[in-house]
Amino acid sequence: RFMTGKGLVIYPEIGDKLDIICPKAEPSKPYEYYKLYLVRKDQADACSTVMDPNVLVTCNRPEQEIRFTIKFQEFSPNYMGLEFKRQQDYFITSTSNGTLDGLENREGGVCQTRSMKIVMKVGQDPNAVIPEQLTTSRPSKESDNTVKIITQSPRSKVPAVEEPGKPG
Structure with missing residues (x-):
């Protein structure tokens, strides 16, 4: 859905x-006409082809x-074949409106009215946390925000802590 x-959103490997599949028309229902495109993210977001x-x-x-049939492959033996890279998103949409007259529409259509878009997250984990969902907070003024560097001397194996402002 x-x-x-x-x-x-799907997660192919x-x-x-x-x-x-474009199904054969059912006798009691009107046939829906669509042209499906492989598009960039900005095109899918704008519903524009x-x-x-x-x-x-x-x-x-x-x-x-x-x-x-789309085969998710990194290299296609056919020079016109589709190629996919792991960890990248690919987008399919239709800007047709379902009617024969609207088959060639290049903007809006069912992409806009029915959210008819497929996001293919190739080689990605469906349970991974999306970086945009991560939030960071500013360090508090009360906490010690001094950067401490631990160095290893080539002669001794005892770590030393350098303090800011003192020569190391």
């Missing part, structure tokens, strides 16, 4: 495969299922 404002679009798959055939 796409989470409002965030989309869907190098060697994994991801199938994107205007600059440097990289089309992955176009869902525009109601009469048949369309399947597109």
